[in-house]
Structures are given as C-alpha cells and as structure tokens.
C-alpha cells in the first residue's frame with residue numbers, strides 16, 4: 001500500500017529515536033512491499049528557533065494531509081524559562097487539538113527479561129498488560145489560563161461529549177481485551193470528575209458485557225504499584241493520564257520503552273513515545289529507541305490497518321528485549337543505532353520466516 005507519513009522529530013533525543021523508527025518503517029516497506037513516503041517538518045523548540053512558532057503553519061498543514069504522523073519529542077531546558085512567551089510544548093498541544101486526537105492509547109506490558117529493572121518484585125509483574133486510554137484534548141491542558149504578578153490559574157473544563165467519546169473508545173477497546181474498564185477520577189473533590197464519573201456510569205449500561213469500576217486517582221497511583229496485573233483498560237482525564245503513565249513506565253523498566261497512539265474519529269493518528277526530549281542524554285546516541293519503534297508499530301496497526309506488519313515489528317522488538325543488545329536505561333551499553341540495527345536484523349529474520357509467522361499471528365488466525 002501507499003502511505004504518506006509526516007515525521008516531526010522535534011528536540012533533544014526526538015530526532016535520534018525518530019530516525020530509528022523511520023528505519024524500521026522503511027524496512028517494513030521493503031519486506032512487505034509497501035510504498036511509504038516520509039516528509040519531515042519542524043515542531044517544538046527547533047521550530048521556535050527557526051521561525052518563532054512551535055507549530056509552523058506548514059508543519060500543521062502537512063500533518064493534516066498525512067495518513068499518519070510520527071513524532072519524537074519536544075522541549076528542553078533552553079526553552080523552559082517559566083516567563084517565556086512561547087514554549088515548545090504549546091506546539092504539541094496545538095497539534096493534538098488541531099488533529100482532534102482525543103484518545104491517547106498507552107499500552108503497558110512488562111517484558112520478562114526486564115522485570116529485574118522494575119522497582120517491584122518479579123511476582124507482581126507477571127501478567128501485567130494494561131491499556132491506558134488518556135483523554136488528550138481537554139481538561140486543564142486546554143482550559144483558560146490566567147497569570148498576574150501574584151496569581152495564576154488553569155481552568156479544568158470537560159463537556160459531556162468530550163468525556164463520552166473517549167470513554168466509549170475505552171469500552172470498545174476493552175471488548176477486544178479482558179472486558180474490564182477502570183475509570184480513574186477525583187470525584188470526591190472535583191466537579192469535572194463527578195461529570196466524568198456520571199458519564200461513565202451512563203455509558204457502562206451500553207456495555208453490560210464489560211466490567212466497570214471507579215478508582216480515585218490518588219489510590220490508583222498506589223494500586224498501580226501494588227496490584228498492576230489487576231488492570232486491563234484504564235481510562236482517565238488528560239492530566240491524571242499523563243502522570244499515571246510515567247509511573248507505569250517505571251514498572252516496565254524505563255520511560256524509553258512505552259509507545260503511544262493518539263486517535264480521533266478518522267483513520268489518521270499521531271504516534272509518539274511517551275517519553276520527552278531527555279535533555280540529560282540528548283546528542284549522545286544512547287537514547288532507547290524502543291518506545292518510538294513500538295509507536296511506529298501502532299501507526300501500522302491503527303492508521304494503515306497493517307496488523308501483520310505491526311506484529312512483525314513488535315515481535316522483532318520482543319526478540320531484542322529478550323536477547324539484547326540493551327540500551328543504558330535498561331542496563332546495557334548499546335547505543336541507539338545498535339538497538340535499531342538489532343531490531344532490523346530480527347525483522348529481517350522474521351520476514352524470511354513470514355509464512356510460518358502468518359500462520360500463528362493473531363491477525364491471520
């Protein structure tokens with residue numbers, strides 16, 4: 001198939017991990033006979049430096065016209081002055097809003113070979129398989145903001161429609177998994193959370209086959225560490241989802257491992273690892289590219305409907321996590337390029353064995 005993919009490498013380690021993910025997509029195109037066209041655009045701090053705008057109109061127009069968008073990361077100390085008028089993160093938020101990608105899927109699995117890196121005991125990590133569905137275009141991130149010399153405010157606002165669409169997406173996704181939705185809120189304090197909870201209760205009636213439970217976010221932060229294997233689909237609002245998924249990444253062993261897919265109502269989507277620009281290691285060629293490569297797999301699955309190819313990438317990553325090489329954040333000493341090359345080699349081997357692979361893959365039954 002033909003696909004037009006816009007890449008937004010961004011800042012810090014963003015370009016390093018995005019290049020690795022593009023190399024994997026190129027290999028997928030070669031092995032499976034697809035025609036992927038890539039078009040790179042600036043976003044974030046590098047776009048501020050070039051044009052003063054963290055989301056230049058040409059970048060946004062290209063993203064809107066693309067079949068899918070692959071993003072690295074934005075931000076860094078250089079643009080983090082709390083009094084700055086313009087910030088890299090504004091570009092990312094404006095992009096998410098403009099693309100209407102309200103459902104941010106952040107899958108968490110703990111690879112057995114990495115369990116020792118987790119702060120938790122091994123036995124707690126068995127069978128951890130959680131899909132976080134984070135609302136991505138509402139809440140405090142997008143409410144009115146005020147700032148005077150001695151006060152500031154961020155309005156947290158949700159409409160029923162905004163809650164309903166992401167919650168329905170979570171229930172639909174749960175039907176393809178273990179049919180269990182945990183909705184996380186702070187309904188004992190926040191009005192937006194009470195609207196959230198009553199909307200979830202109403203929608204749950206349409207999904208009698210899915211078990212639903214409500215959990216307050218503070219205790220959820222604790223339960224994620226004490227009983228992570230209890231959870232299947234976890235749906236929550238924007239800010240809570242941001243925080244809980246970085247916590248979840250620690251269970252997997254590193255922030256560098258987790259991918260994400262941001263989806264709206266159309267086929268296109270925005271794909272990015274959940275980590276940031278990692279300024280402490282940027283430019284050293286040591287960033288873990290796995291989160292970005294797995295984001296490319298999600299792109300193949302959700303925007304291009306190439307399930308077989310997505311599974312091939314995931315199997316290649318799985319093999320590298322099992323046997324190495326591993327990057328520094330997960331206890332090894334391999335650089336970004338070595339990990340990328342190992343994934344490419346594993347992909348090549350699996351593609352050669354693709355007839356067998358197809359027989360057992362979930363996609364083909």
Ligand SMILES: NC(=O)c1ccc[n+]([C@@H]2O[C@H](COP(=O)([O-])OP(=O)(O)OC[C@H]3O[C@@H](n4cnc5c(N)ncnc54)[C@H](O)[C@@H]3O)[C@@H](O)[C@H]2O)c1
Pocket residue numbers: 013017072073074075076077080089092255256257272273274275276277278279280281286287288289291329
């Ligand atoms: N989607 C995004 O663009 C995104 C996401 C999160 C943070 N940010 C931005 O990134 C900047 C830095 O934020 P931060 O330091 O709080 O979070 P961060 O995710 O950039 O880094 C946190 C820690 O995780 C490590 N880490 C992150 N990604 C890694 C990788 N791929 N391989 C190995 N180690 C990795 C870093 O080295 C650092 O020690 C900020 O400007 C923030 O706004 C951007």
Ligand SMILES: CC(C)[C@H](C(=O)O)[C@@H](O)C(=O)O
Pocket residue numbers: 074075089092093242274276
């Ligand atoms: C960079 C920032 C705006 C972003 C967010 O908070 O959504 C990041 O932390 C993420 O998790 O994607």
Ligand SMILES: [Mg+2]
Pocket residue numbers: 242243246274
């Ligand atoms: Mg975050």
